[in-house]
Amino acid sequence: MHNIFLIARREYLERVRTKGFMIATILIPLLMGGGIAASILIAKHTKSSSHIVIVSQDLALATDVQNQLDDDTDHNMQLNVIAPPTANTRTTLLRELKAKDIDGYLWITPATVQGQKPSIEYKQGSSADLATRNTVRDALGKVFTRERLMQQGMSSSDVKTLMAPIDMSSSNEQQDDTGANFAGAYVLFFLMYMVIMLYGMNVARSIIEEKTSRVFEVMLATVKPGEMMAGKVIGVGSVGLTQVSIWMLAAVILTATPLMAHLLGGGTHISISAEQVGFFIIYFLLGYLLYSAMAAALGAMTNSEQELQQLNMFLVMPLAACMISLPLVLNAPQNIWSRVLSLVPFFSPLLMYMRISVSPVPWYEIAASIVLMSLAIYAVLWVASRIYRVGILMYGKKPNLPEILRWLKYS
Amino acid sequence: MPTVQLNNIRKVYDTKVAVEGLTLSIEPGQMFGLLGPNGSGKTSSIRMMIGITVPDSGTVELFNKPFSRNLLERVGYLPEERGLYKKMNVLEQIVFMGQLRGLSATEAEKRGKAWAERLQITEALPKKTEELSKGMQQKIQFITTLIHEPDLIIMDEPFSGLDPVNGALLQDTLLELRNAGKAILFSTHRMDQVEKMCDAIAIIYQGKLVLEGTMREIKQEYPRNRVDVVFEGDDSFLNNPEAEEVNRYGNGVASLKLRGHQPDAQPLLAEAVARGTRITRFEVKEPTLEEIFIERVGGSTNA
Numbered sequence: 279m280h281n282i283f284l285i286a287r288r289e290y291l292e293r294v295r296t297k298g299f300m301i302a303t304i305l306i307p308l309l310m311g312g313g314i315a316a317s318i319l320i321a322k323h324t325k326s327s328s329h330i331v332i333v334s335q336d337l338a339l340a341t342d343v344q345n346q347l348d349d350d351t352d353h354n355m356q357l358n359v360i361a362p363p364t365a366n367t368r369t370t371l372l373r374e375l376k377a378k379d380i381d382g383y384l385w386i387t388p389a390t391v392q393g394q395k396p397s398i399e400y401k402q403g404s405s406a407d408l409a410t411r412n413t414v415r416d417a418l419g420k421v422f423t424r425e426r427l428m429q430q431g432m433s434s435s436d437v438k439t440l441m442a443p444i445d446m447s448s449s450n451e452q453q454d455d456t457g458a459n460f461a462g463a464y465v466l467f468f469l470m471y472m473v474i475m476l477y478g479m480n481v482a483r484s485i486i487e488e489k490t491s492r493v494f495e496v497m498l499a500t501v502k503p504g505e506m507m508a509g510k511v512i513g514v515g516s517v518g519l520t521q522v523s524i525w526m527l528a529a530v531i532l533t534a535t536p537l538m539a540h541l542l543g544g545g546t547h548i549s550i551s552a553e554q555v556g557f558f559i560i561y562f563l564l565g566y567l568l569y570s571a572m573a574a575a576l577g578a579m580t581n582s583e584q585e586l587q588q589l590n591m592f593l594v595m596p597l598a599a600c601m602i603s604l605p606l607v608l609n610a611p612q613n614i615w616s617r618v619l620s621l622v623p624f625f626s627p628l629l630m631y632m633r634i635s636v637s638p639v640p641w642y643e644i645a646a647s648i649v650l651m652s653l654a655i656y657a658v659l660w661v662a663s664r665i666y667r668v669g670i671l672m673y674g675k676k677p678n679l680p681e682i683l684r685w686l687k688y689s
Numbered sequence: 690m691p692t693v694q695l696n697n698i699r700k701v702y703d704t705k706v707a708v709e710g711l712t713l714s715i716e717p718g719q720m721f722g723l724l725g726p727n728g729s730g731k732t733s734s735i736r737m738m739i740g741i742t743v744p745d746s747g748t749v750e751l752f753n754k755p756f757s758r759n760l761l762e763r764v765g766y767l768p769e770e771r772g773l774y775k776k777m778n779v780l781e782q783i784v785f786m787g788q789l790r791g792l793s794a795t796e797a798e799k800r801g802k803a804w805a806e807r808l809q810i811t812e813a814l815p816k817k818t819e820e821l822s823k824g825m826q827q828k829i830q831f832i833t834t835l836i837h838e839p840d841l842i843i844m845d846e847p848f849s850g851l852d853p854v855n856g857a858l859l860q861d862t863l864l865e866l867r868n869a870g871k872a873i874l875f876s877t878h879r880m881d882q883v884e885k886m887c888d889a890i891a892i893i894y895q896g897k898l899v900l901e902g903t904m905r906e907i908k909q910e911y912p913r914n915r916v917d918v919v920f921e922g923d924d925s926f927l928n929n930p931e932a933e934e935v936n937r938y939g940n941g942v943a944s945l946k947l948r949g950h951q952p953d954a955q956p957l958l959a960e961a962v963a964r965g966t967r968i969t970r971f972e973v974k975e976p977t978l979e980e981i982f983i984e985r986v987g988g989s990t991n992a
Binding site for chain 2: 281284285288292296488491492493494495496497498499500501502
């Protein structure tokens with residue numbers, strides 16, 4: 279035990295003292311914060327601010343459309359109404375469109391026969407401006423529906439009540455702020471993915487480093503291979519935990535400050551509940567143990583970083599599978615596939631954690647996932663320590679599968 | 690009570706037999722040389738001695754007990770491939786290794802500093818290992834091997850890569866440790882060093898023991914049939930029938946191997962004197978270890 283502690287401490291100190299660690303620890307929250315802020319700023323700017331001209335013979339209809347667009351707060355469109363148009367209105371509009379004085383026009387020709395839909399011509403300078411096109415289409419839809427309803431004899435107050443947006447609240451007792459909670463879960467999901475990946479690879483790399491510098495031979499004359507592997511996994515994992523703790527702390531501080539809230543325009547904050555943090559730590563530790571044990575075996579099998587690159591798909595593929603099945607789990611957390619996938623030990627840390635975050639999961643499923651993962655960790659560690667013990671003394675030749683299987687029998 | 694006792698150990702890697710039927714013992718206070726050409730099984734034997742690998746058959750005993758890992762606390766091992774943590778500070782590295790062998794941090798630091806002074810590398814202690822020269826790294830490794838005052842010191846090619854000054858320093862240190870009663874085993878292919886330092890040797894070739902024993906026993910087995918001569922003038926005395934082989938090095942230097950099991954150099958000297966050759970040096974001696982080695986190893990290849 280003492281040796282494991284010594285080895286873990288050495289690994290920990292060596293890593294924490296590097297410039298790379300400090301840079302990553304400081305830079306990644308900055309980048310993440312910057313990314314979130316940038317995406318919100320960009321979202322703000324995708325609001326349409328086009329200059330649109332509404333043309334119609336029917337002044338009432340045109341102003342109706344204008345009011346509908348004005349009521350919509352999701353854009354900053356500038357609107358003009360020309361009603362009724364003169365003979366050369368169209369040519370003027372086309373010229374202005376070409377000169378980019380206006381961004382588009384909407385030409386509504388009222389129906390000649392009662393009950394028929396009016397014909398609409400919409401032209402805009404940039405055909406790629408989908409935001410404006412969608413806003414205009416939505417407004418038109420609403421206006422025409424209202425018109426039709428009024429024509430059918432409904433009173434305007436009835437129509438107003440009918441057309442009022444539905445107030446949908448998706449809160450349940452536990453999660454009063456679902457949106458924010460979801461964002462938090464999402465951030466933690468990616469954090470877990472990144473850290474497991476990064477530090478799993480670090481374990482493999484540090485084993486290869488010891489192999490190339492031949493330190494392990496001195497070490498093996500003093501400590502058991504199992505102790506060496508355990509010390510390494512614990513030491514490198516503690517570095518990961520330290521980093522994640524710093525990031526989480528930074529995230530909490532950042533999102534809690536009024537400055538950040540102000541910057542982000544309020545309403546978009548990330549909340550992380552204590553329960554989420556608890557499950558995050560449990561699944562992070564289990565996931566890290568599982569993947570780092572696999573990485574240790576890979577590291578022991580190879581002699582160089584290049585060889586490791588060829589084998590690291592064994593680490594990347596299960597993690598990538600988690601990413602691919604993430605939409606399924608998010609959209610239908612109670613679906614049978616989601617439930618089965620989240621119980622597979624290699625997927626549990628990410629998928630079960632995500633399920634717990636987005637929907638209530640029965641306790642027995644959580645317990646089952648933890649038990650299954652623990653069993654898988656035990657099995658992988660058993661195999662890995664055997665590969666490690668033999669593989670670490672192999673130089674030069676890369677082992678093939680039958681050789682590795684023979685190592686497992688060797689004791 | 691031998692410090693190391695190997696009984697008929699055998700190790701096979703996949704298709705290659707690395708060590709076959711090796712039996713040897715090392716006593717406390719003995720400097721033991723393990724000799725053999727490259728790839729003859731020296732490192733494999735050493736690895737089995739300290740449990741890095743396990744023999745397929747045969748037994749290993751350390752300090753008169755069957756091998757177990759906790760006996761390794763009394764063993765210091767310097768592998769052939771030097772290994773240190775490159776990014777680690779030298780003193781921290783020494784302390785770390787000391788702690789792994791059961792020393793307290795303060796004790797390890799104290800001993801590390803004392804050793805550094807003795808090996809004249811105190812100025813290297815605060816540096817990072819990767820900043821040091823190869824020879825200095827080797828000295829650091831040497832300290833980490835000896836920090837826990839092991840009773841058995843095993844060194845695989847300890848002198849390779851050291852300059853003569855540092856080689857002599859290391860040699861003196863090893864002799865001191867031997868005189869303090871430690872058992873020391875080192876492997877090498879430098880015969881002159883073995884001849885000077887070792888009390889006992891084992892020669893292995895292709896995984897098999899070719900020759901084992903104390904230096905005195907081995908030398909006694911061989912008759913004093915080598916003659917080194919330095920002379921001036923006529924060299925025709927070298928054609929004396931007692932000489933089986935003659936090597937003329939020019940400049941009046943030659944070495945001979947005498948014929949028979951009870952060789953006699955006297956007729957050779959008499960002939961030289963009779964022919965009027967001036968002899969400045971005439972030494973009769975047993976074959977050098979190198980000659981024995983070549984004879985034994987060469988013989989077994991022919992067999």
